[in-house]
Amino acid sequence: ETGVTQSPTHLIKTRGQQVTLRCSSQSGHNTVSWYQQALGQGPQFIFQYYREEENGRGNFPPRFSGLQFPNYSSELNVNALELDDSALYLCASSPRQAYGYTFGSGTRLTVV
Amino acid sequence: RKEVEQDPGPFNVPEGATVAFNCTYSNSASQSFFWYRQDCRKEPKLLMSVYSSGNEDGRFTAQLNRASQYISLLIRDSKLSDSATYLCVVNKDNYGQNFVFGPGTRLSVLP
Numbered sequence: 001e002t003g004v005t006q007s008p009t010h011l012i013k014t015r016g017q018q019v020t021l022r023c024s025s026q027s028g029h030n031t032v033s034w035y036q037q038a039l040g041q042g043p044q045f046i047f048q049y050y051r052e053e054e055n056g057r058g059n060f061p062p063r064f065s066g067l068q069f070p071n072y073s074s075e076l077n078v079n080a081l082e083l084d085d086s087a088l089y090l091c092a093s094s095p096r097q098a099y100g101y102t103f104g105s106g107t108r109l110t111v112v
Numbered sequence: 113r114k115e116v117e118q119d120p121g122p123f124n125v126p127e128g129a130t131v132a133f134n135c136t137y138s139n140s141a142s143q144s145f146f147w148y149r150q151d152c153r154k155e156p157k158l159l160m161s162v163y164s165s166g167n168e169d170g171r172f173t174a175q176l177n178r179a180s181q182y183i184s185l186l187i188r189d190s191k192l193s194d195s196a197t198y199l200c201v202v203n204k205d206n207y208g209q210n211f212v213f214g215p216g217t218r219l220s221v222l223p
Contacts, residue, residue: 033211042116042199042213043156090155101211103155 004029004093004104012110013081021076021107023091031055032074033101034066035090043090049074081111113138116202116214124220129190133217135183135200144203145176147185149196150216156199159185190221 005024013019025032031050035043045058049068063079072093078085088108092101118135125131133147145162160167162174162183173186183200200214 035213040215042215044213045211101158103157105155 004091004102006089006091006104006107008107009105010108010110012112015081015083015111017081018077018079019081019109021078021089021091021109023074023076023093023104025072025074025091025093026095026102029093029095029102030072031094031096032068032072033092033094034074034076035092036060036085037088037090037106039087046076078109083111085109086111114215115139115204115212116200118198118200118214119217120215121217122220123217124222125190126222127190127192129221130186130188131190131219132187133185133198133200133219135185135214137181137183137200137202137212139202139204140178140181142181142202142204145183146201146203146211147172147174147183148199148201148213150199151196156213159198187219190219192221192223195219195221 004026007022033048034046036046037043046060046064047057047066048055052068065077068074088106090106091104094101116137147159148156149159150156160169160174162176164176166175171188175184197216197218199216202212
């Protein structure tokens with residue numbers, strides 16, 4: 001059973017650019033959530049996808065968008081990057097909603 | 113008030129000590145509760161779910177008090193390998209739309 005995998009592991013972008021982060025959920029998991037974790041803080045919920053549809057969103061602006069594909073893998077897109085977007089972005093999958101999540105190892109994004 | 117609050121930490125304890133982490137949540141309608149562990153520069157990993165009746169897993173005991181909106185985690189006979197940040201997580205509804213993480217409490221177990 002493969003776990004949750006994220007790519008890339010590290011990324012450096014310039015302010016104003018766009019970025020796409022990718023996540024392959026654990027086999028059999030149809031629910032994927034994305035979180036942003038700034039240094040020294042707990043993860044903050046960005047949004048969740050369930051069966052290819054957005055199923056809840058946290059307090060993030062529209063320039064944060066996502067997709068889920070038929071194989072339940074997912075993408076997080078961030079447009080017009082700002083310096084404060086620098087963080088660890090975590091993808092988490094679950095076999096069903098409201099169940100404990102399995103996290104990927106994250107993508108560390110640095111915006112300069 | 114933050115939705116999920118935890119002891120600010122860090123906690124520095126000797127090996128073999130018993131350590132307790134406290135967590136409070138503001139949404140009385142919250143449905144499910146978890147403790148996650150996060151090692152430095154790694155992803156959070158599920159430590160245990162927290163049930164109303166309380167539950168134990170080896171050296172770890174979790175308790176939930178819905179009336180007080182309070183969750184706890186007790187680690188007995190702490191090991192060096194227990195050093196990590198412990199995150200309290202509250203699910204606000206049964207649909208998994210929004211797991212809310214606390215800021216975490218860092219634990220260092222010292223030899």
